Amino acid sequence: MPLNILSTRLEKTKLSGLYRILRSIDRTTPLITVDASKALLFCSNNYLGLAEHPALSKAAAEAALHSGTSSAASRLVSGNQPLHELLETKIARWKGTESALAFNSGYAANTGVISALAGRGDIIFSDRLNHASIIDGAILSGAKLVRYPHCDTKALENLLEKNLTPGLRLIVTDGVFSMDGDIAPLKELAELAEQHKALLMVDDAHAGGVLGKEGRGTVDLFNVADRVDIQMGTLGKAMGSFGAYTACSSLVRNYLINNARSLIFSTSLPPSVLAASCAAIDLVRSSEGDRLRSQLEENGQLLRHLLQEANLAAPDGITPIIPLLIGDADKTLRFSTRLLEEGIFVQGIRPPTVPVGTSRLRCTVMATHTEDQIRLAADAMIKISKNMGGR
Numbered sequence: 001m002p003l004n005i006l007s008t009r010l011e012k013t014k015l016s017g018l019y020r021i022l023r024s025i026d027r028t029t030p031l032i033t034v035d036a037s038k039a040l041l042f043c044s045n046n047y048l049g050l051a052e053h054p055a056l057s058k059a060a061a062e063a064a065l066h067s068g069t070s071s072a073a074s075r076l077v078s079g080n081q082p083l084h085e086l087l088e089t090k091i092a093r094w095k096g097t098e099s100a101l102a103f104n105s106g107y108a109a110n111t112g113v114i115s116a117l118a119g120r121g122d123i124i125f126s127d128r129l130n131h132a133s134i135i136d137g138a139i140l141s142g143a144k145l146v147r148y149p150h151c152d153t154k155a156l157e158n159l160l161e162k163n164l165t166p167g168l169r170l171i172v173t174d175g176v177f178s179m180d181g182d183i184a185p186l187k188e189l190a191e192l193a194e195q196h197k198a199l200l201m202v203d204d205a206h207a208g209g210v211l212g213k214e215g216r217g218t219v220d221l222f223n224v225a226d227r228v229d230i231q232m233g234t235l236g237k238a239m240g241s242f243g244a245y246t247a248c249s250s251l252v253r254n255y256l257i258n259n260a261r262s263l264i265f266s267t268s269l270p271p272s273v274l275a276a277s278c279a280a281i282d283l284v285r286s287s288e289g290d291r292l293r294s295q296l297e298e299n300g301q302l303l304r305h306l307l308q309e310a311n312l313a314a315p316d317g318i319t320p321i322i323p324l325l326i327g328d329a330d331k332t333l334r335f336s337t338r339l340l341e342e343g344i345f346v347q348g349i350r351p352p353t354v355p356v357g358t359s360r361l362r363c364t365v366m367a368t369h370t371e372d373q374i375r376l377a378a379d380a381m382i383k384i385s386k387n388m389g390g391r
């Protein structure tokens with residue numbers, strides 16, 4: 001029976017400690033309900049608190065009332081509305097690029113863009129810790145995939161020298177690595193891309209709204225905006241809305257409109273989402289955006305400091321992502337369950353999301369956390385770590 005095959009596979013997943021369940025979460029504010037119990041949320045990507053900001057909710061509600069609830073077709077059929085173009089104009093102005101193109105999600109952007117840019121005969125150089133959607137895009141493309149050790153530009157240089165093709169070469173990296181919270185060496189990557197005549201694509205899913213002037217991301221932080229061919233960003237994390245985009249030249253935009261299958265063959269974003277994204281861009285560029293970013297950074301430093309003071313292995317950094325490496329998948333799950341019993345919700349991250357042996361608690365802070373909430377979370381992590389015999 002085919003279904004028996006699936007249940008045997010699921011049993012195997014359970015035995016290996018990698019079984020996943022969906023928890024029910026009622027909202028994205030610091031204080032939430034998880035499976036009917038109150039808890040403090042420390043694993044959301046709602047870094048700036050915009051997912052429940054009244055300006056975004058109002059924009060979404062007005063757009064739904066004015067323009068309906070669906071675009072009801074792909075952009076190339078009858079689903080291209082003025083709000084799509086307004087959003088893209090705003091993104092291009094914000095990022096300082098010639099143009100921009102909206103996608104339905106970060107996953108759709110990475111799979112669509114990478115498989116459109118590269119194909120058989122081309123080579124994709126991808127950081128070993130890049131997001132799954134980048135890997136999936138590379139696999140879908142049919143190009144040769146060369147994975148280089150995490151942030152190791154020397155190794156990448158060697159691989160660029162060895163892997164030649166008359167076709168296209170694409171270097172692709174996360175700007176902020178989603179499970180580690182560290183930042184790619186973009187200056188060196190831009191130099192390598194120029195020297196070796198490769199295109200450079202940066203996935204700034206976790207940096208948009210958070211890092212750089214007006215939240216323009218890692219590309220702005222390293223001042224390499226004019227040296228990165230494709231900036232990809234998401235609108236469902238710090239931006240508090242939904243969807244994604246590429247900020248790029250008009251040539252790349254036109255190329256993607258003609259080749260990116262996740263854009264061509266999928267119903268486009270609805271008016272409410274587009275309007276919320278427009279409001280989010282205005283907000284992250286305003287003085288309120290500056291205030292939220294500095295609060296976010298302060299909150300991140302406080303949690304890091306409290307954990308490090310208690311000898312927990314929280315790495316230094318400037319992003320809101322603070323991983324606590326545990327190693328064993330089962331132990332990570334038990335740690336996360338114990339934390340929830342203490343009223344702190346931090347999801348355990350296990351393979352295949354992270355490499356085997358590097359399971360972790362991926363803690364994230366938000367600008368909307370109070371100091372007391374951060375101290376409560378740190379105290380709970382320290383207590384449980386001691387009870388479980390350290391890391």
Ligand SMILES: Cc1ncc(COP(=O)(O)O)c(C=O)c1O
Binds near residue numbers: 107235
């Ligand atoms: C680095 C990175 N890229 C892309 C994505 C996918 O974005 P989305 O959630 O909008 O599909 C994520 C989100 O999980 C991510 O962390």
